[in-house]
Amino acid sequence: MMARLIEALAQLALLVALAPLVTGVIRTLKARLQTRRGPGILQPYRNLRKLFGKGMVIPETASWIFGATPWVVFVSTVLAGLMIPMVAAEAPLGLFGGALAVIYLLGLGRFFLALGGLDSGSSFGGLGSSREMTISALAEPAMMLAIFTVAIGAGSTGMTEIAGAAIGQTWRFLAPAQMFAFAALALVLIAETGRIPVDNPATHLELTMIHEAMILEYSGPYLALLEWAASVKQLVLMTLLINCFWPVGLQPTWFNFGALSGIGWLVTKLLLLACAIVLIETTNAKMRLFRVPELLAVAFTLGALALVSTFLF
């Protein structure tokens, strides 16, 4: 019992502490590729500190939903993060739910985010909410199919079992089903984290925004919570991707001497994935909004192919 608690606390700390760093690393790498110096990898932490110290402006038209949204989004995202394997295959809250719980906790956060955007009464919030819902309605099934593919291999939708089954099978990701599922989940990752070519996290143009448009009316600590939650969500999805498909260095449990090397492997793999994301962001322009569903249809098809091919090969 005590061990479980420490595990959960350790993963919680890792999740919330590491997430802004990942964001910072991606931004800095992107700046370097654009021949800019960038504000440094610690800037997201400084932003959070600054925002937590600020006052808030809350729209007069807003109801309780506006205030509840940052908390719901943050807590649901962190809970989802505790249900996935990070350093060890054993997810601290794995007992409470598996892959479906993770997907729907993220879905709950998104639902409230969309409500919060609508609740602010600004036209941009509504615009962002409608776009987010359109995209997630397509991204969610693709994500499910991808995760089901690996779940079938493990014989369980529990994240612990999924990751546990993968340990030791270093080259498993070369199987066709795994590759299709990986591609599907990678596309979903790009869409869900609001990155180019789906959304542009660096834009100031309200009319083109998706995620940023929903949180446009938020300020101060609420904004800090939402930005932090967005970083955590990004980390959760990235970890999910690398630990499901490439579980190199993943330890069976938290409590062995490999925990440190587990963290080391996690950071290394995250860094590699961040590089890939940065390369995609730098070499691509943002898609025309109406072509995003086509991209997600590709993700869905890949997910479906992955599922079918688990039975074929």
Place this chain on the structure above:
Amino acid sequence: MTSLLEDLRERFPEQVRASAEPVSGQVTISLNGPDATAVVKHLMTEYAARLASVFGEDRVAAEGVFYNYYVFDRPGDASWVIVKAPIPADQPSFPSLAAELPAVNWQEREIQDWFGVEAAGHPNPRRVALHDNWPDVHPLRKDFALGTVLPPFEGERHVYRPTLGEGVFRIPVGPVHAGIIEPGHFNFAVAGEPILYLQLRMFYTHKATEKLFESMPIPRAVFLAESISGDSAFSHATAFCAAIERAAEIEVPARARYARTILLELERIANHIADIGAIATDVGFGIANAHAGRVREMLLGLHETLTGSRSLRGMARVGGVRRDWQPLQIARIAPTIDAVEREFRDLVALIQSSDSTRDRLEHTGVLRPEKAKTLGVVGVAGRASGVDLDVRRDHPYAAYAKLEFRVPVYQAGDVRHRMQVRIDEVGESLRIVRAATAALPGGAHRAPAQPIPPGRCALGAVEGWRGEILHWVRTGEDNRLERCKVKDPSINNWPAIVEAVEGNIIADFPVINKSFNLSYSGTDR
């Protein structure tokens, strides 16, 4: 030239009085009354003339009338045609042309706002320049003192066309925007993502520039002209100086004409490259903007070497340029231009190699040639939509008559072609700068200062990087101005954005807007 006047006199003996104030490079036709409709139509049909600008002037104190001026440009003739129609002070009204010529819609309403002269029969006679909450004043009238302090604004807000229908929403954007953008209000009606229509509201940065021109000596007014639109500082100042020079018959020395050409083209290159980068940014292709910024910086450094100012300020002067260049300064031009050309080629290759960028730009924000022509669109936006106009070629000024260059014209009218016009023009401008630098003659860099005779009217025109810039002046006593009308190309082109965005999705509006890149400050003055 005389043939045009004779023809008009023969055809409209009742209306056409005489040619007034013969000034080189322009033909002025005086009418007897406020109705210019027949003459304007005749000029447009028989001479294929294009109505470039319409503006008013208050001469009530001096002559007991207001004047309306209609500025025309004829294909194949370098001189401007200005039709001048008097409007009696006791009956301040003239028949509107806006119903048939949408191009003059805003300009006629400006005359209403500034002078209190009614554009009778205007299809939408509401205020445009003075916002609805202004009291009933007419600031460009001579009896309105410059320092007048008005009571706090009251009254009704602007009423927009109603947004009705199932699933149709209104999205108001601005006037204050995120990012470093000037203020302007965009009122969209959307059905989901597609834009049904857009309503524009400008004049949030009105600074009474035309009124201020009347309050200062001409040498100081050059600086005011520089600040009309900060990105076209040298173009606006040169257009102003050209108007004064034509009015006072000042002969500009050859060296100054070449120096002006070099600076005008450098301004064009720097702004076009910045725009190309900005269009790339708006579709999320940030790397191209990073490189564009780098190339532009090389040019801004050259600007500073040549003028002491990165935005080419403080160099324009009536009768020439303010400072002469040392051989060391001139020696910097060619190597910088070579380096810019190399880097620019790479930048263009980078953008053209990106399929995702191309996909965003093609068929986005299409302005059809016939619409562009009806709305009187000029400059880059016009040339991308088949409007073959370029003041440099059609009304040569500075040293353009002696230089060779090509004017790119496309018919497609989408964002990609507005970008392509810029890309082509940068190439041409680099050639012009190179040729002008090689041919830079010796001698004086300015004409000796001389008093400007009063009572002269003249037009100055420059092809700024955005398009045709017109300054019309009437000189006054003591080296001052009676009136200075400023026409930035933006005022013609804003209504074209309304046409270009229709049917596009709202997420594409920023890049469409950026591909026009119009000046708010130049519009609002």
